[in-house]
Amino acid sequence: MRIRNHTHKYLPVAIAALAAAAAPVANAGGIMLWQIGTPTLGTAGAGWAATPEDAATAFTNPAGTVWRDGMEVRGAAQALYGDIKFTDGGESNLSGGDGGNALGWFPGGGVFSAGKLTENIGWGFATAGNFGLGLDYTDSWKGRRFVQNVDLIGMSLIPSLSFKMNDCLSFGIGLNAMVGYLSYQSAPRAGLEGGDAFLRFKDLEMGYGANAGLIYRPVAGTTFGLTYTSKVEFDFRDNLRLRDFGPLFAPAVERFDGIRTEIDVDVPPTLTASLQQQMTDATTLYVNLAWQEWSEYAGVSLELGDPVQTSIKVDRGYKDTGALALGIRHEFDQGTLSGWYLSTGFALESGMQNTSEVTADTVTNESWTFGVGAGKELCPGLTMDIGYNYVSLGDIDIDQQGRPPFSPRLQGTYEDTRIQFLGTSMQFSF
Numbered sequence: 069m070r071i072r073n074h075t076h077k078y079l080p081v082a083i084a085a086l087a088a089a090a091a092p093v094a095n096a097g098g099i100m101l102w103q104i105g106t107p108t109l110g111t112a113g114a115g116w117a118a119t120p121e122d123a124a125t126a127f128t129n130p131a132g133t134v135w136r137d138g139m140e141v142r143g144a145a146q147a148l149y150g151d152i153k154f155t156d157g158g159e160s161n162l163s164g165g166d167g168g169n170a171l172g173w174f175p176g177g178g179v180f181s182a183g184k185l186t187e188n189i190g191w192g193f194a195t196a197g198n199f200g201l202g203l204d205y206t207d208s209w210k211g212r213r214f215v216q217n218v219d220l221i222g223m224s225l226i227p228s229l230s231f232k233m234n235d236c237l238s239f240g241i242g243l244n245a246m247v248g249y250l251s252y253q254s255a256p257r258a259g260l261e262g263g264d265a266f267l268r269f270k271d272l273e274m275g276y277g278a279n280a281g282l283i284y285r286p287v288a289g290t291t292f293g294l295t296y297t298s299k300v301e302f303d304f305r306d307n308l309r310l311r312d313f314g315p316l317f318a319p320a321v322e323r324f325d326g327i328r329t330e331i332d333v334d335v336p337p338t339l340t341a342s343l344q345q346q347m348t349d350a351t352t353l354y355v356n357l358a359w360q361e362w363s364e365y366a367g368v369s370l371e372l373g374d375p376v377q378t379s380i381k382v383d384r385g386y387k388d389t390g391a392l393a394l395g396i397r398h399e400f401d402q403g404t405l406s407g408w409y410l411s412t413g414f415a416l417e418s419g420m421q422n423t424s425e426v427t428a429d430t431v432t433n434e435s436w437t438f439g440v441g442a443g444k445e446l447c448p449g450l451t452m453d454i455g456y457n458y459v460s461l462g463d464i465d466i467d468q469q470g471r472p473p474f475s476p477r478l479q480g481t482y483e484d485t486r487i488q489f490l491g492t493s494m495q496f497s498f
Contacts, residue, residue: 099199099200099201099220099430099432100198100199100335100336100338100360101176101198101199101201102116102198102391102393102415102437103146103148103176103198103457103489103491104124104127104144104146104176104177104178104196104197104198104491105144105145105146105176105177105178105196105455105491105492105493106122106124106142106144106178106180106453106455106491106493107119107122107124107411107441107443107453107455107493108124108128108455109146109439109441109453109455109456109457109489109491110395110397110410110411110412110413110439110440110441110442110443110453110455111354111393111395111396111397111411111412111413111439111441112393112394112395112412112413112414112415112437112438112439112457113356113391113393113395113413113415113437113439114342114354114355114356114393114394114395114413114415115293115342115343115344115354115355115356115395116128116129116293116295116340116342116356116358116393117129117281117293117294117295117340117341117342117356118283118291118292118293118342118343118344118354119132119291119293119342119344119354120132120133120134120135120136120283120291120293121135121136122142122180122495123140123141123142123180123181123182123192123495124142124144124178124180124194124493125180125182125192126180126181126182126192126193126194126226126228126242127178127180127194127196127224127226128295128340129240129281129282129283129293129294129295129342130192130226130228130229130230130240130241130242130279130280130281130295131230131238131239131240131281131282131283131293131295132182132230132238132240132281132283132293133182133183133184133190133191133192133228133229133230133240134184134188134189134190134230134231134232134238134240135190135232135238135283135285136182136183136184136190137184138183138184138497138498139181139182139183139497139498140181140182140183140495140496140497140498141179141180141181141495141496141498142179142180142181142493142494142495142496143177143178143179143180143493143494144177144178144179144180144196144491144492144493145175145176145177145491145492145493146175146176146177146489146490146491146492147173147174147175147176147489147490147491148173148174148175148176148201148487148488148489149171149172149173149174149487149488150169150170150171150172150174150201150485150486150487150488151169151171151484151485151486151487152169152170152171152203152431152482152485153166153167153168153169153170153482153483153485154166154167154170154205154209154210154211154428154466154478154480154481154482155480155481155482155483156210156479156480157465157467157479157480157481158479158480159467159477159479159480160210160211160477160478160479160480161475161476161477162210162211162212162213162476162477162478163210164208164209164210164212165206165208165209165210166209166210166480167205167206167209167210167211168205168206168209170203170204170205170431171201171202171203171204171487172204174201174202176196176197176489176491177196177491177493178194178195178196178197179194179195179196180192180193180194180195180196181193181194187232188231188232189229189230189231189232190229190230190231190232190238190240191227191228191229191230192226192227192228192229192230192240192242193226193227193228194224194225194226194228195223195224195225195226196223196224197221197222197223197224198222198224199220199221199222199224199246199335200219200220200221200222201219201220201221202217202218202219202220202221202251203215203217203218203219203428203429203431204216204217205217205428207255208264210478211428211468211478212254212255212264213254213255213256213257213470213474213476213478214254214427214428214429214468214470214476214478215252215253215254215428215429216253216254216255217251217252217253218251218252218253218429219249219250219251219252220248220249220250220333221248221249222246222247222248222249222275222300222335223246223247224244224245224246224247225244225245225246225247226242226243226244226245226279227242227243228240228241228242228243228279229241229242235285236284236285236286237282237283237284237285238282238283239280239281239282239283240279240280240281240282240283241278241279241280241281242278242279242280243276243278243279244276244277244278244279244297244298244300245274245275245276246274246275246276246277246300246302246335247272247273247274248272248273248274248275248300248302248304248333248335249270249271249272250269250270250271250273250302250304250331250333251268251269251270252268252269252270252429253266253267253268253269254267255267256313257474257476258312258313258314258317259313259314259315259316259317260314260316261314261316263312263314264312265310265311265312265313265314265317266309266310266311266312267308267309267310268308268309269304269306269308269309269329269331270306271304271305271306271331273302273303273304273305275300275301275302275335276300277297277298277299277300277335278297278298279295279296279297279298280295280296281293281294281295281296282294282295288346289345289346290343290344290345290346291343291344291345292341292342292343293340293341293342293343293344294339294340294341294342295339295340295342296337296338296339296340297337297338298337299334299335299336299337299361299364300334300335301332301333301334301335302332302333302334302335303330303331303332304330304331304332304333305328305329305330305331306328306329307326307327307328307329308324308325308326308327308328308329309325309326310324310325311325329371330371332371333365334364334365335365336360336361336362336363336364336365337360337361337364338358338359338360338361339358339359339360340356340357340358340359341356341357341358342354342355342356342357343355350398350399350400350401351396351397351398351399352396352397352398353394353395353396354393354394354395354396354397354413355393355394355395356391356392356393356394356415357390357391357392358390358391358392358393358417359388359389359390359391360388360389360391360420361388362386362387362388362389362420363386363387363388365386365420384421384425384427384430385421385422385425386420386421386425387420387421387422388420389417389418389419389420390417390418391415391416391417391418392415392416392417393413393414393415393416393437394413394414394415395411395412395413395414395439396411396412396413397409397410397411397441398410398411407444407445408442408443408444409442409443409444410440410441410442411439411440411441411442411443411455412438412439412440412441413437413438413439414436414437414438414439415436415437415439416434416435416436416437417434417435417436417437418434419432419433419434419435420432421433424467426464426465426466426468427466427468428466428468428478431464431466431482431485432461432464433461433462433464433485434461434462435459435460435461435462436459436460437457437458437459437460438457438458439455439456439457439458440455440456441453441454441455441456442454442455449496449497449498450494450495450496450497451494451495451497452492452493452494453492453493453494453495454490454491454492455489455490455491455492456488456489456490456491457488457489458486458488459486459487459488459489460484460485460486461485461486461487462484462485463481463482463483463484463485464481464482464485465480465481465482466478466479466480466481466482467479
């Protein structure tokens with residue numbers, strides 16, 4: 069009779085893993101990237117909200133689009149390579165490999181445009197993705213009971229307007245229409261006989277939020293920027309796919325396989341304050357202070373469309389993160405580098421998880437970022453930029469344990485976790 073009770077409980081517990089699987093790895097404290105292939109790569113994100121001369125302000129701060137004489141368009145491309153490799157600590161209780169490199173290569177970039185409708189009204193349009201990434205472990209790895217592969221990717225489409233109040237101040241607002249993709253697969257235990265079952269969920273949805281910002285230029289050479297992005301809610305829905313659970317769980321599989329399932333995920337609000345300060349005619353300093361509300365993201369809800377409308381709420385205890393970035397850019401007017409600018413920057417970001425909360429589908433940590441970049445005006449109206457970021461998340465310990473009756477355990481370390489970005493962009497002025 070005890071085994072029968074476990075049979076009734078086990079499959080819903082396996083399905084509940086879905087509610088905890090909406091956060092794939094990314095750089096730094098959370099899963100929101102500062103890297104979108106634009107010149108802020110060179111300053112490690114510093115100056116994010118205070119660069120109105122860059123068409124990418126249509127994405128980073130909509131208030132900046134009115135500060136230009138004509139229309140500008142920037143296209144950016146970026147390649148990411150991550151080293152996310154698990155090493156078993158000896159206490160994992162499932163056979164299998166270490167999962168390989170769960171991240172590897174990932175593409176990115178965007179298109180940004182900005183201009184003016186009138187002397188005091190600007191417009192912007194941007195499309196880029198800076199939320200989420202994905203993990204793809206080998207199917208037979210030690211943590212397959214928790215996750216084999218997971219992707220959560222957000223791509224934003226942002227039309228915006230900006231308004232210049234006077235020669236010092238502007239504000240802007242934009243609609244953040246975000247396309248979200250969630251895919252999750254794991255291999256729960258197939259009953260008392262062991263072996264691997266199959267559980268999969270995936271969906272593509274739209275969510276909506278708002279971006280708002282201010283640009284303040286009190287004196288020549290000084291620009292303050294402030295930008296806020298609101299929460300974006302996703303209601304992912306799919307028919308849950310289950311198989312190979314064995315005869316013991318046949319009644320439960322028959323009940324849940326193909327059942328309409330909803331997972332609610334919230335992209336968190338953010339607030340970023342930036343400074344661009346011209347130190348000399350050739351040298352500019354950039355500063356960032358940022359906050360991201362990952363405590364808003366900690367709660368993930370799952371609802372099954374069965375007759376009793378089974379609902380599961382998982383609170384993973386995430387905390388808000390803070391970030392500081394400093395960068396500098398120098399333009400050369402003579403010598404071999406005449407016409408070029410070089411930039412560098414450094415950033416620190418706190419983590420959204422304590423060590424006890426790390427799970428195989430969400431491998432994040434506090435981080436530091438080093439960036440370098442270069443750029444040049446190739447001809448009047450055409451500027452090229454390149455940039456590189458090295459992001460170190462260090463060693464990330466994990467001790468994830470599942471629920472009875474089988475109580476899977478994954479214990480070990482993601483050693484020397486790091487992510488590298490290489491991006492380039494071209495800006496056209498008309």
